[in-house]
Amino acid sequence: MAFLLIAILCTTSLNVIFKISEGKNSNRYAVSSFNCLSAMVISYIFVFGQKLFDASWFSALLGEFSHSISSGVKLSTSASPAFAILLAIIAGTISYICIYILQLSTARNGSAMTITFNKVGVMIPAILSVVFFGEVPSSMQIIGVIIAMLSIVMVYFKKEEASIITLKLALFGTLFFGGFSDFLSKIYEYYGTEQFQGLFIFYLYLFSAVLAFIAMMKKNRKIKRSDVIFGLITGVPAQFISQFLLKALTTVPAFIVFPLFSVGAILLVNLINLLVFKEKLSKQQFAAIGMMIVATVFLNI
Template structure:
C-alpha cells in the first residue's frame, strides 16, 4: 500500500506544480522529461542495469528489446495524451478534459480483468465504483461547460484512449519484464517523450524561458517517481485496485492542498466527492 500512496502523492504534486505555473506547457513538459530521463540514467548507472540485457532462461520471460519497445510506445502515448489533453481543454473545457483523462484508467482495468483475470473483491468493486463516481463529480460543471456531441467524438475520445493505453503499458512492463530493468524502461519512456516534445518546440518555434525550465525541472522528479512507484504498486495489488485508487487519491490530495494553500473554495459537490473518495479508498485497500 505504501507504493500506491507514494505514487498518488507524486501524481498530485505534478498537478499542483502545473497549477502554479503559467509557463508554456510544451517547454515545461520537455524539461520535465529531461530531468526524469536523468534520474533514470542515475539508477541505471548505480544499479548497473544496462548489464542485464542478456538474460538467462530463468531470469525473465521477455528480453531487453521488448522492454525498449514498450518504453518507446509508452513515451509516445504519454505525449499524445498530453497533446490531446491540451486540445480537449481548448475545445471542451478543463473539467471534461480532466474527467476523460482520469477515466482512461478504465482501459487497463478492463484489460487486466479480461487478460489476467484480476477480479476485485465485492468491497473493492464498491470502492472502484465510488472512485469513478468521485472523478465524475469533481470534473463535471454542467452550468459552466456544455459539450456538443461533435466535440466529444474526437479529442476527448482520443484523450481517453491514449491516456488509458499509457497506463496499460506500465502494467505490461510490470507483468512480463524483470523489475531490475525498470530504470531502463522509464528511460525510454521519458527519453522518447522528450525527443518528441523537443521536436514540437522546434517546429512551432516556441520561445524557451527560464521559468518554464525551472518548473519543468521541478515536475520531472515527481513525474519519474509517480511511474516508478506505480509499477511497484502493481506488483502487489491488481490493476483494478491500483488505478482507481491512484486516480481518485490524487484528486483528493489536489482538492485538499488547493483548499489549504491556494484558498480555493469547495462547491457542495466537491465536498461530497471528497467524502466519497475517502470511503472508496477505504474499500479498495
C-alpha cells in the first residue's frame, strides 16, 4: 500500500504544482518542455545499461508484426523493442498534448474539475478495449460509463453564472488524451514483452520532449527561471506515477489499486483546492465530481 500512496501523492503534487505555476503566469510551452526532459532523464536511469537501439529489432518486428496483430500473440523479445520505439512515437505525442492541456485546463477550469475529468478518462481505454481487443465489459463497467457520461453532461450543458469553468473543451481534452495515453500503454502490454516496458517509457518521454522543445522554439516566448524550475520539478512525479503504480500492482490486486489511485487523487486534490486555493464550485459541480468518483470505481472493477 505504501507504493500506492506514493503514486497518489505524485499525481496530486503534479496537479498542485501546475496550479501554482499557472498562478505565476508561466510559459506553458517551456514548462511542458522541461517537464518532458526531466521525465526522460529519470526514465533513462531505469533503463541504464540496457541497449537503447538496434537495427535488427526492426527486421524482427517486420517478420512478426502481421502474425502477432492477427492472432493476438505477443511479440518476441527480438521484436518488442522496435514495437516499443514505434508505439512510443504516438504515445509521446499524446503525452505532450496531455501535459499541455492539463496546464491549460488547470488555469481555465481549476484543479478540482481538471483532475476529476482526467481520472475518469479511464473510460476511454475501457471502451477502446471492447472495440479493438474484443474484451467483454462487466455490468459494473457499463454502469460506470453511463454514470460518467451523465456527469459530463451535467458539467457541459449546464450554464452557471460566475462558474470557475471557462474552457469546457479543455476538460474533455484532459479526459480523452489522458485516457488514450493509457490505452496506448495497454496496447504495448498486450503485444510487447514486459522486459522492455522501461524502454517504451524512455522513448515515450524522449519523443514528447523533442516535440515539446520544437513547439517551444516555434512560439519563441520568453522563458523565465520559474518555468524551467516548475518544468523540471513536475517531470519527477509525472514519471514516478507509472513506476510506483507498477510496484503497487506487485503487492496489491489491480481491482484495489486502480480505484483507490483514481479516487484518492481526486479526493486529495479537491481537499487541497478547498483548503489552500479556495476554489469555489457550485453544488452541481460537486455533484458531478461525486458521480465521477463513483463512475471511476465502477470502471476499475
